[in-house]
Amino acid sequence: xxxxxxxxxxxxxxxxxxxxxxxxxxxxxxxxxxxxxxxxxxxxxxxxxxxxxxxxxxxxxxxxxxxxxxxxxxxxxxxxxxxxxxxxxxxxxxxxxxxxxxxxxxxxxxxxxxxxxxxxxxxxxxxxxxxxxxxxxxxxxxxxxxxxxxxxxxxxxxxxxxxxxxxxxxxxxxxxxxxxxxxxxxxx
Amino acid sequence: xxxxxxxxxxxxxxxxxxxxxxxxxxxxxxxxxxxxxxxxxxxxxxxxxxxxxxxxxxxxxxxxxxxxxxxxxxxxxxxxxxxxxxxxxxxxxxxxxxxxxxxxxxxxxxxxxxxxxxxxxxxxxxxxxxxxxxxxxxxxxxxxxxxxxxxxxxxxxxxxxxxxxxxxxxxxxxxxxxxxxxxxxxxxxxxxxxxxxxxxxxxxxxxxxxxxxxxxxxxxxxxxxxxxxxxxxxxxxxxxxxxxxxxxxxxxxxxxxxxxxxxxxxxxxxxxxxxxxxxxxxxxxxxxxxxxxxxxxxxxxxxxxxxxxxxxxxxxxxxxxxxxxxxxxxxxxxxxxxxxxxxxxxxxxxxxxxxxxxxxxxxxxxxxxxxxxxxxxxxxxxxxxxxxxxxxxxxxxxxxxxxxxxxxxxxxxxxxxxxxxxxxxxxxxxxxxxxxxxxxxxxxxxxxxxxxxxxxxxxxxxxxxxx
Numbered sequence: 100x101x102x103x104x105x106x107x108x109x110x111x112x113x114x115x116x117x118x119x120x121x122x123x124x125x126x127x128x129x130x131x132x133x134x135x136x137x138x139x140x141x142x143x144x145x146x147x148x149x150x151x152x153x154x155x156x157x158x159x160x161x162x163x164x165x166x167x168x169x170x171x172x173x174x175x176x177x178x179x180x181x182x183x184x185x186x187x188x189x190x191x192x193x194x195x196x197x198x199x200x201x202x203x204x205x206x207x208x209x210x211x212x213x214x215x216x217x218x219x220x221x222x223x224x225x226x227x228x229x230x231x232x233x234x235x236x237x238x239x240x241x242x243x244x245x246x247x248x249x250x251x252x253x254x255x256x257x258x259x260x261x262x263x264x265x266x267x268x269x270x271x272x273x274x275x276x277x278x279x280x281x282x283x284x285x286x287x
Numbered sequence: 288x289x290x291x292x293x294x295x296x297x298x299x300x301x302x303x304x305x306x307x308x309x310x311x312x313x314x315x316x317x318x319x320x321x322x323x324x325x326x327x328x329x330x331x332x333x334x335x336x337x338x339x340x341x342x343x344x345x346x347x348x349x350x351x352x353x354x355x356x357x358x359x360x361x362x363x364x365x366x367x368x369x370x371x372x373x374x375x376x377x378x379x380x381x382x383x384x385x386x387x388x389x390x391x392x393x394x395x396x397x398x399x400x401x402x403x404x405x406x407x408x409x410x411x412x413x414x415x416x417x418x419x420x421x422x423x424x425x426x427x428x429x430x431x432x433x434x435x436x437x438x439x440x441x442x443x444x445x446x447x448x449x450x451x452x453x454x455x456x457x458x459x460x461x462x463x464x465x466x467x468x469x470x471x472x473x474x475x476x477x478x479x480x481x482x483x484x485x486x487x488x489x490x491x492x493x494x495x496x497x498x499x500x501x502x503x504x505x506x507x508x509x510x511x512x513x514x515x516x517x518x519x520x521x522x523x524x525x526x527x528x529x530x531x532x533x534x535x536x537x538x539x540x541x542x543x544x545x546x547x548x549x550x551x552x553x554x555x556x557x558x559x560x561x562x563x564x565x566x567x568x569x570x571x572x573x574x575x576x577x578x579x580x581x582x583x584x585x586x587x588x589x590x591x592x593x594x595x596x597x598x599x600x601x602x603x604x605x606x607x608x609x610x611x612x613x614x615x616x617x618x619x620x621x622x623x624x625x626x627x628x629x630x631x632x633x634x635x636x637x638x639x640x641x642x643x644x645x646x647x648x649x650x651x652x653x654x655x656x657x658x659x660x661x662x663x664x665x666x667x668x669x670x671x672x673x674x675x676x677x678x679x680x681x682x683x684x685x686x687x688x689x690x691x692x693x694x695x696x697x698x699x700x701x702x703x704x705x706x707x708x709x710x711x712x713x714x715x716x717x718x719x720x721x722x723x724x725x726x727x728x729x730x731x732x733x734x735x736x737x738x739x740x741x742x743x744x745x746x747x748x749x750x751x752x753x754x
Binding site for chain 2: 127128129131132133139183185199205206208211214277280284285
């Protein structure tokens with residue numbers, strides 16, 4: 100049975116059976132849901148690598164040190180080394196650069212993450228763990244700058260904002276390849 | 288089979304593996320508190336859990352305690368999901384409980400004790416639990432035993448206040464209430480969901496003992512919901528729309544980018560699971576279902592779909608669910624779950640009481656289509672025999688298989704391998720490591736779909752081995 104494009108409210112009748120009583124209106128649009136006002140979307144975000152949707156605000160690593168100490172260090176360690184303790188379990192954030200092809204790979208923001216925008220998105224989205232989404236945009240920019248500067252990707256004095264963040268080249272930006280599966284070697 | 292590379296885990300993964308070993312040991316020890324009376328003849332050495340160990344949230348149950356025997360519910364002797372009742376000497380000589388005395392929603396027998404067990408992450412808010420596959424019957428997973436993986440705990444969501452917003456590269460951004468969504472024509476399909484981390488402990492050496500530990504991040508349900516394609520027409524897709532970001536309403540505000548091709552092929556906006564509303568831990572009231580894709584992409588507590596021309600490169604799809612290879616490169620967007628099978632009976636930590644007939648049973652599944660056939664070997668893969676397919680193969684759904692085996696009492700190694708309808712043959716671990724590199728386990732924490740081996744020794748003990 101093919102579907103027919105119809106304008107909402109003026110259904111095209113298709114005689115499926117000879118009896119008109121069984122005629123069926125076929126819609127491919129139902130008109131359910133309500134239009135979203137742009138203002139309703141203001142609370143949502145997802146930041147792709149080109150930085151689309153980054154909010155106003157800025158911060159430096161120097162400013163971010165305080166934000167980190169107050170909001171992040173308890174789980175991620177004073178030196179960003181992570182904390183595996185019971186009830187905590189925060190990831191290690193820096194180090195491991197050059198380790199990915201070795202027998203002891205260490206995956207951190209510094210060594211593994213391909214985009215700095217992802218770090219901003221994730222911190223604003225889900226951190227700190229005890230109060231997700233509670234940091235102001237300036238604080239997010241600052242703490243992102245702090246993590247990147249501790250990872251020696253930028254300088255502590257560099258300003259991170261909507262313009263500069265997408266331009267930061269992460270050490271492992273070229274480290275990802277598309278999925279080649281199904282693996283041809285399995286068809287030898 | 289020995290892996291030729293010296294497989295290593297990074298520090299965090301190693302801790303994870305160690306913790307999983309401990310968690311499984313605790314779970315097994317709890318089962319062994321009471322000696323097995325081997326009521327099933329051949330099942331786990333300690334199948335009977337000490338029911339008194341399961342402390343019920345009695346307070347929450349008190350509300351449904353009605354007439355008759357349910358007064359016993361508060362005495363805390365029943366396993367999770369059950370009420371305790373005294374067993375009469377002869378149930379034919381006294382009346383049983385009244386109809387609907389349970390308050391109108393049933394419970395399982397107090398004699399059935401299987402439970403999910405949780406991987407003891409440092410923090411139980413971001414953690415996972417495993418389905419007891421060795422106790423599963425048939426093909427579907429009971430909703431209460433469906434594996435879990437949460438990154439920010441299980442949110443409590445009032446469906447009256449929940450909505451799905453669809454926006455981005457669409458003609459008309461729209462918000463759909465739960466009522467709106469349920470007005471659309473729905474489809475009902477059986478599909479498995481498997482976490483791509485299923486088996487992550489098993490790359491290097493046989494690590495966990497039970498099939499719950501090695502394969503328990505797999506569950507199958509009947510799902511009901513609206514095809515995304517229907518919603519797409521409702522909002523109108525723009526021509527450059529190639530990806531969709533799905534976002535959850537949990538504390539992790541979980542996000543994944545999904546190719547539009549997949550969304551339009553078979554993605555479902557689900558609200559039903561096994562004939563009732565989704566369980567809270569499975570995404571109530573709304574979950575994105577992506578048949579055959581890794582579990583993390585099936586966004587729970589779905590609140591937003593943002594249509595885009597490019598993927599968003601979220602934290603999960605870049606830094607977590609990517610597969611590091613031996614050369615230091617990592618595969619990204621490894622979304623499909625390849626064909627896989629496992630024998631669930633007999634399986635690790637069981638004991639066969641003696642030589643004789645055993646109906647080997649297991650599950651097979653593929654994220655790329657239907658299971659075409661399953662083979663079983665009892666000699667470590669030297670010879671293979673076709674298994675019986677015991678349930679109707681459906682696309683991207685588990686099938687149950689079996690194989691009649693007369694054990695001669697000598698050491699045996701049991702394996703299964705499946706072929707899906709694309710012609711893909713489930714590989715060996717050695718084959719996977721040869722492709723993905725010698726730092727395999729770290730690189731390939733995810734997507735281990737290798738043939739599983741269970742060794743049976745002369746005394747009938749069944750153990751997880753690499754063979």
